[in-house]
Amino acid sequence: MNQAASLKPSLPDSLSLVALTVAGLLCLPLAYVAHMALSADAAIWSRLWTTRIPELLFNTTALALSVAAGTLVLGVSLAWLVARREFPGRRVWEWALVLPLAMPTYVLAYIYSHLLGAGGPVESAWQILVGPDGRLPSPHSYAGATLVMTLDTFPFVYLLARAAFLNLNVSYEEVARACGVSRAGTLLRITLPLMRPAIVAGLSLVVLYVVSDFGAVSLLRYQTLTYAVYQQITGRYDPTAASILSLLLVVVALVFLVAERWFRQRSRFFQTTGRYRTPGRRQCGPLGATLATVYTTGVFAASFGVPAFMLATWSFSAVSSGALDARFVGFIWNSVSLSGVAATCAVLIGLPLAYLASRRPTRLNLLCLQAAYAGYVLPGPVAALALLAIVSHLAPFWYGTAAVLVIAYVVHFLPAGLQSMEPALQQVTPNLEEASRSLGFGTAATLRRVTLPLVRGGFVAAWVLMFLQSMKELPATLLLRPVGFDTLAVRVWLEASEEYYQLAAPAALLIVIMTIPAILLLLSKDWRAA
Amino acid sequence: MNQYHFHFTTVSRAWPSLLVAAALLVALFVPPAAAEPERLVVYSGRAERLIKPVLDSFQAKTGIQVDLLSSGTTELVNRLQAEGVRTPADVFITNDAGSLEHARGLGLLHPLNMREIDRAIPAQFRASDNSWVGLSGRFWVVVYNTAQVKPGEIKSILDLADPRWKDKIAIPNSGSEYLQAGVSVIKAIVGDDRTKQFLQGLKSNAGTQVYGKSSQIVEAVAKGQVAFGVVNHYYIYRHLAAHPGAPIAAFIPDQQEGGIGAIMNVAGVGVIRHTRHLDSAKLLVEFLVAQAGQKMFADLNKEYPLHPEVKADPALIERKTFRAALVPLARLAELREATMTLIEQAGLR
Numbered sequence: 001m002n003q004a005a006s007l008k009p010s011l012p013d014s015l016s017l018v019a020l021t022v023a024g025l026l027c028l029p030l031a032y033v034a035h036m037a038l039s040a041d042a043a044i045w046s047r048l049w050t051t052r053i054p055e056l057l058f059n060t061t062a063l064a065l066s067v068a069a070g071t072l073v074l075g076v077s078l079a080w081l082v083a084r085r086e087f088p089g090r091r092v093w094e095w096a097l098v099l100p101l102a103m104p105t106y107v108l109a110y111i112y113s114h115l116l117g118a119g120g121p122v123e124s125a126w127q128i129l130v131g132p133d134g135r136l137p138s139p140h141s142y143a144g145a146t147l148v149m150t151l152d153t154f155p156f157v158y159l160l161a162r163a164a165f166l167n168l169n170v171s172y173e174e175v176a177r178a179c180g181v182s183r184a185g186t187l188l189r190i191t192l193p194l195m196r197p198a199i200v201a202g203l204s205l206v207v208l209y210v211v212s213d214f215g216a217v218s219l220l221r222y223q224t225l226t227y228a229v230y231q232q233i234t235g236r237y238d239p240t241a242a243s244i245l246s247l248l249l250v251v252v253a254l255v256f257l258v259a260e261r262w263f264r265q266r267s268r269f270f271q272t273t274g275r276y277r278t279p280g281r282r283q284c285g286p287l288g289a290t291l292a293t294v295y296t297t298g299v300f301a302a303s304f305g306v307p308a309f310m311l312a313t314w315s316f317s318a319v320s321s322g323a324l325d326a327r328f329v330g331f332i333w334n335s336v337s338l339s340g341v342a343a344t345c346a347v348l349i350g351l352p353l354a355y356l357a358s359r360r361p362t363r364l365n366l367l368c369l370q371a372a373y374a375g376y377v378l379p380g381p382v383a384a385l386a387l388l389a390i391v392s393h394l395a396p397f398w399y400g401t402a403a404v405l406v407i408a409y410v411v412h413f414l415p416a417g418l419q420s421m422e423p424a425l426q427q428v429t430p431n432l433e434e435a436s437r438s439l440g441f442g443t444a445a446t447l448r449r450v451t452l453p454l455v456r457g458g459f460v461a462a463w464v465l466m467f468l469q470s471m472k473e474l475p476a477t478l479l480l481r482p483v484g485f486d487t488l489a490v491r492v493w494l495e496a497s498e499e500y501y502q503l504a505a506p507a508a509l510l511i512v513i514m515t516i517p518a519i520l521l522l523l524s525k526d527w528r529a530a
Numbered sequence: 531m532n533q534y535h536f537h538f539t540t541v542s543r544a545w546p547s548l549l550v551a552a553a554l555l556v557a558l559f560v561p562p563a564a565a566e567p568e569r570l571v572v573y574s575g576r577a578e579r580l581i582k583p584v585l586d587s588f589q590a591k592t593g594i595q596v597d598l599l600s601s602g603t604t605e606l607v608n609r610l611q612a613e614g615v616r617t618p619a620d621v622f623i624t625n626d627a628g629s630l631e632h633a634r635g636l637g638l639l640h641p642l643n644m645r646e647i648d649r650a651i652p653a654q655f656r657a658s659d660n661s662w663v664g665l666s667g668r669f670w671v672v673v674y675n676t677a678q679v680k681p682g683e684i685k686s687i688l689d690l691a692d693p694r695w696k697d698k699i700a701i702p703n704s705g706s707e708y709l710q711a712g713v714s715v716i717k718a719i720v721g722d723d724r725t726k727q728f729l730q731g732l733k734s735n736a737g738t739q740v741y742g743k744s745s746q747i748v749e750a751v752a753k754g755q756v757a758f759g760v761v762n763h764y765y766i767y768r769h770l771a772a773h774p775g776a777p778i779a780a781f782i783p784d785q786q787e788g789g790i791g792a793i794m795n796v797a798g799v800g801v802i803r804h805t806r807h808l809d810s811a812k813l814l815v816e817f818l819v820a821q822a823g824q825k826m827f828a829d830l831n832k833e834y835p836l837h838p839e840v841k842a843d844p845a846l847i848e849r850k851t852f853r854a855a856l857v858p859l860a861r862l863a864e865l866r867e868a869t870m871t872l873i874e875q876a877g878l879r
Contacts, residue, residue, distance in 0.1 A: 051877040118753035138755065141738060221740060223879055231879075234602040235705020236870065237632070392612040399613050483571050483599040483618055494600070498577065498745050 016365070019352045023368035026349075026411055029386035030250065030374045036389065037247035040240045048244055052228065056245065060224040060252060063145055063217075064210045070150035071206045074299060075157025076192070076199060081296065083165035086281040087289040093296040094162075098523060100303040101155045102515040104472045104489065106215025107508040109148045110496035111307045112139050113219060145222040149210050151303035156209070157202035159523070164198035165191070170279045197264055204260035211253050212379030214475035219496060225249040230381040230475055239385060246382040253377035308512065314505030323506055331507060335487040338402060339470035342409035343417075343463045350414055350421050350462070355451075358425040359433075369418070376415045380475035383408050387480065405480045409470040416469060417462035424458020425451075464518050472511060569595045570810050573610065574623040575603025575707070576797060577743070581623060584826045588817045594810050603629045603707050610638050610802065620805040621814055623665075626707035627655075627796045628714065628862030630662035635863060639800040644812060650819040650837045655796050657860065664796035664859070665818050666833035667849075668762040670712040671792065672781045673748055678757040686790065687716070687783040688724070690758060691731025700739040700747045700759040701732055704870075704878040708744070708762055708795065713873060714865035715793045715857045722872065729876035740879045745769070752776045762795075767832035767845055782852045791855035795862070796836065797827075 081087075082094040100108075116122050116139040127134045137143060172194065176186040192199075217227045225245055232242035284292055350372065357369040375383070387408050391398050398404055428451060436446040452459075474489045481490060488507040495504035574581050578600040585596045599606075603624045610617055610633065622639070624630050633639055634657055641659035648660075655664030672687065678698075684690065690699050702709045717725040739756055741747045747759035748769045754777070766780045784790040799818055801811040817823050824835040834842045834849055842849060 047871075047874060051874055055877075118750070118755045138738075218742070221738065221742070231703060231705045233608075234605040235703075237604060237608060239608075241874075388608075388612065396612075396614065397616055399616065400609065400618060478601075479605070481599075483573075484597045494578065498579075498743055499749060 023371035036243035071154040074154040079161035087284040087292040109216035109219040160202040164195040311509040343467035384476040384479035408476040424455040627859035631863035634661040662800035666827040698757040764832040
């Protein structure tokens with residue numbers, strides 16, 4: 001060990017320098033937005049406070065809370081069904097309920113605009129029932145945004161709750177049952193409280209997703225902070241108001257994040273021994289099985305089945321009328337190449353940060369890693385706003401090139417990638433590297449021949465994840481795309497926002513299809529473990 | 531950061547995918563090979579389907595390849611300003627004269643000395659130095675649902691702020707250049723106080739019916755979600771052409787004695803000051819102002835052509851039968867900042 005300790009300082013200091021630079025650059029957008037907002041004229045602040053801000057804060061919080069409530073109910077109940085009950089088709093539903101993650105919010109939103117909109121199929125059916133004057137509430141509303149976002153994000157809660165149900169030590173429940181507590185009582189008083197950390201983690205993902213979503217709220221015309229920032233950027237000559245709203249948005253996201261951490265620290269549960277037995281599944285009776293099937297089928301149909309069917313039919317008619325031309329192939333290429341480059345850059349940038357934080361966890365190196373998570377609270381329009389300003393000051397020759405878009409993707413999605421790069425590096429014991437060094441390999445050779453091959457899996461997963469998120473990204477792409485660089489996501493939004501639903505379908509379907517295998521791949525380990 | 535996030539699986543073969551990505555990286559930033567046909571980069575703030583057919587026919591006629599970036603007009607002005615001399619853009623097309631005049635003020639546009647322009651487009655529809663040239667006229671009019679209201683129920687656009695139309699109107703969002711230009715005209719004629727009252731009434735009557743696209747407003751009126759909408763006239767006629775028999779009609783407000791007059795704006799074009807393809811850019815402008823190009827705006831888009839010898843679509847209300855507001859187009863730029871303040875004070879979305 002002594003020898004190893006004496007080896008460590010010989011790691012090149014240039015790596016630290018790189019990490020520091022990268023971390024600084026990653027924080028720059030956040031710092032810039034804060035600077036622009038705080039140096040704004042007080043008159044602009046007060047004008048926004050008296051006009052827009054209360055409404056926007058209320059709308060954003062209200063949507064986040066209602067979607068959290070909706071996903072809590074859907075996610076936990078479905079997880080309980082598939083983890084604790086046996087009914088026909090359970091195995092199929094168990095993985096099918098993850099599929100809504102493949103639907104970008106803007107795709108689901110535009111399908112629901114059509115389905116529930118005036119003159120849409122649902123209203124027509126309703127009018128057959130109640131007469132031609134029957135009207136349904138518009139999906140372009142708080143309720144509509146809640147519905148779409150809930151259907152799109154409940155799998156976050158479902159996945160984590162399912163894993164918690166399966167990994168729970170059944171002894172606690174058995175003790176409760178032995179003491180005479182009913183099944184329902186055990187679920188409410190023992191199981192669910194024990195699952196709190198998992199549920200809160202799922203909900204915090206949902207809330208961050210909702211707060212930073214642009215696609216659904218823009219198509220459903222529900223005013224949140226993220227949407228307002230985009231409108232300010234595109235509708236005004238002066239970005240000051242946009243930066244003020246951006247700063248508020250960042251603060252809102254931070255508040256949710258900090259609240260989640262605080263909650264998690266307060267309620268820490270430990271399992272003293274490993275789970276030694278899988279919790280049993282109770283067989284449903286005929287009535288129970290029917291109800292379970294109706295419920296799971298209903299949720300699946302609403303969140304994935306029907307939308308995917310609509311996309312397929314629309315795509316079919318769009319393709320047969322010649323929508324798949326050379327231009328369309330160009331959109332695919334733009335999407336794939338941009339996302340590929342962004343994911344690769346992000347892996348290369350994340351490597352020194354994650355490596356230093358796990359091998360030399362000094363305060364500075366850990367801080368660098370934390371800095372990379374700044375992108376978490378930087379929704380697409382905010383990242384775009386900051387980058388536009390920074391690039392036009394510091395590197396004007398990059399303005400309007402694909403490079404800016406790649407930087408935006410990296411800043412925005414690196415946190416998601418680091419989440420799988422970090423554990424991958426931590427799982428490699430430093431002993432292996434030390435052995436390599438003691439056998440005469442230099443630092444670089446050790447990295448190349450020992451460390452990187454061992455962390456390959458986690459890094460590929462990170463790459464895939466960042467690739468997919470970049471491909472689905474909408475607001476930053478809309479604001480930063482160079483000439484002739486429309487991506488699939490941009491095309492979906494452009495067509496859908498003019499209600500050309502059929503023209504939007506092929507691109508949307510392609511995004512969904514490309515996302516599904518990757519989601520299943522990323523989840524497969526989680527699946528086996530549970 | 532989040533220990534409850536998914537655990538990711540191990541997948542083999544990382545390096546091929548990294549290599550592919552590296553190749554993509556190279557492909558992305560290597561400039562295209564030389565000896566290509568002449569290209570023009572057009573920034574357009576108009577809905578893509580309203581301008582692409584015209585550019586396609588220019589491309590077919592001249593062989594000059596047109597690369598189009600469709601986005602918001604204001605966003606593009608910001609972009610041009612930030613790009614400065616490095617802009618790849620050669621030509622700027624907008625849906626609003628005020629934005630063009632603003633771009634001229636910022637020194638983004640190239641004055642043109644072309645007889646073709648002087649001959650085709652009347653002087654009130656272009657900048658004094660031809661930095662920008664109007665291409666097609668549009669009126670900000672009221673679309674109403676013929677099953678729900680009768681034409682006589684409102685006279686002026688200001689009547690839409692009347693509380694009796696609560697939840698009965700659809701309006702564009704505050705980022706819309708049409709709305710900004712329209713409010714500028716109203717403000718120039720009736721003054722700040724009445725304009726503010728009008729905007730507050732409009733806001734409360736529209737409620738959540740605030741749209742990003744004019745086509746959506748027309749759609750909402752056609753479906754009967756609302757009785758009235760404020761849009762550019764041609765969206766109404768385009769909708770009627772696609773859905774004959776839809777229960778909508780256009781109403782040109784403020785024609786009464788002493789009224790504001792119909793609010794007019796033009797879509798226009800300007801050549802970017804820093805273009806490296808001035809000749810091709812001029813060719814495009816020439817194409818757009820010539821009779822053939824003007825006819826496309828008239829026939830495809832249902833706009834009012836500005837060329838005096840090109841006729842508007844016969845479905846449109848005859849141009850000579852109504853009166854336009856007397857606010858010069860070039861003033862829209864100077865009015866805009868004050869208008870935006872009013873719009874924000876009223877709290878429009």
